[in-house]
Amino acid sequence: MTADTARTASTPDVVDLCSQLIRFDTTNHGGGDAHGEREAAEFCAATLTDAGLHPTILESAPRRANVIARLPGEDPTLPALLVHGHLDVVPADDTEWSVPPFSGTITDGYVWGRGAVDMKDFCATTLTAVSTITASGHRPRRDIVLAFVADEEDLGTHGAHWLTTHHPDLLSGCAAAIGESGAYTHHVRAPDGRAVRLYPVGTAERGTTHLRLTARGRAGHGSRRNDSNAVVHLVTALHALTAHRWPIVLTPTVETFLHRTATALGVHIDLHDIDATLTRLGDAAPLVENTVRNSATPTVLDAGYKVNVIPGLAQAQLDGRTLPGAEDAFLSEVDALIGGRVDREIIAHTGPVQAPVDSPWFDAMATALRAHDPDAVVVPYCLGGGTDAKAFSALGIDCYGFAPLWLPEGFDYRALAHGVDERVPVAGLRFGARVLEHLLRHV
Structure with a gap:
């Protein structure tokens, strides 16, 4: 463990934080029927206060709470980076689960519970990375703006969209943002049998x-x-x-994904025959098949x-x-x-989101991942669904899906989001905290 990633006794543990966040039942049924967001927001604010920051809790409606804080950087002339995560979760039927969905149980090398991968894992990772940086006595290069928001699992009208409409000043100076759905391990086997670890970083959303x-x-x-x-x-x-076969539309993100993934796997692609190309990509195809x-x-x-x-x-x-x-x-x-x-x-x-692939922001994310997994193959990808990036991009912020997480081979990460027995690997959380800390220090 390097000095950059060492955790002191005064900094919180990412696994414990994730477990504690899951214990807040922040179920969002939609249509304004949600609860628990205020309690989770207060927990995040208290953790940030312990780290020496001065967070603000803002309610868009009674108990619909959002937390904003700014970690000052060494160079105030540099554009700021926004790190955002949502505190609400979708409903869970406890009769279908092996453990109570809001227990935050830690067993068998996993933290279990609703929100474990969507997305209290990244909220815990962010709190840990920031706490570790402040405990070290060092500052990041640039300002880091932190947003823990409500209502992502519905329309965002009490969360990110409300913030960007009513408090855009709190996001002033942010040129880029990172949030959910990206930078997780996706294991693929090349045709020659090689094991390849892709890390898709979201640079677009439908x-x-x-x-x-x-x-x-x-x-x-x-x-x-x-x-x-x-x-x-x-x-x-x-x-x-x-019955309609929608035509192929190759965006810059998707085209770059195809080229870089094919190179890593050693396969030929034909942009005029996408179906054949997807077949050649094998286990990498699910990352792109819904976004062509x-x-x-x-x-x-x-x-x-x-x-x-x-x-x-x-x-x-x-x-x-x-x-x-x-x-x-x-x-x-x-x-x-x-x-x-x-x-x-x-x-x-809500409109599509697109951020530059060839940018210092993307390069910094790739560098942070490779610093902790030298064999990481970092590729851009387009999310088939949507996130709060749609709200923040309306302010002209380049939004990326970067919530680093190491996953074991065979772990169906995307199926567990909103699924039964949602859980996140303990080792994956620790990896994510180290990668995110690296990025926030050096970006």
Whole structure:
């Protein structure tokens, strides 16, 4: 262990912090139904205060708490780095779990509980890295702004989006940000049998466009012919959407991922035949297969009220995901596919996120990972879903998915987020704290 990563008796342990954070039941049911965020925020604020910082707790609504703090750097002329994480979690049914989901149990080399990988692990990692830096008596090169927020698991209207709207001054000077969904170990076997450890760093996110489709027709008796059946109009439109093969859109992030991953694995790629390329990438393909196209997935249906009555109205909701630069094309294709008998409206929208791959920020992240795993192959990737980066990028901040975590081979990290028996490796937490501390000191 080097001096840079040594933990003193006065600094908290990342494993204990993660376990304690999990014990705060911060379940977010959506629609404003959430609890526990205030208590978790107070815990984070107390830890930051013990580290010598002066955090501020801001409530967007009663008990919907966010924590902001700034760790001053040596050079105030340098742009600041924002480190953000969310404190809320999705619901957990304890009847499905091996351990109580809010127990924070530490056993078998893992910390168990809801939020272990989404994302109280990174919140604990951040608190540990900052505490270790301040305990050392040294300062980072630049200001580090810390944000622990509410409501990411719903719309962010009580968390990141509220902060950027009502308190943008607290984020002043931030040129880049790091947050969830990136810099974790992804084990891949090359065709020649070599073990390759990829570390995908998020440099882009697909945008979210939630749509409501409405079909109107002529109500009538279910036994009679009806050429204007709203249900039939809607089903026809949904079939066209689900059968549609969305065109390939290669963003800079995805194209760079394909080239760098193929080089690491020693395989040939053909950008004109993406399906064949994904096959050659093997176990690396899941990192990119959902982000080479836009998508539109039906998720909610609402039609009818009695089996022998043809309703005059039928509706569906779609979860649309759009790649950077492809939003207009997405809506045009949807309109063409659903035809003239179905109307569509946007019910929620957040735009795609894209940050530079070739940048000093990305280079610093890669350096921090390789400092603690010399064989790390650091690649950019595009998130298929979304994070609070969408809020912070609206302020002109380049947002990256960088929440370092070492994972053992065979550990299905992405399946455990929102899943049953969510857990995070103890060794992975310690690795993440060391990598993040390295980045914050030297970036």
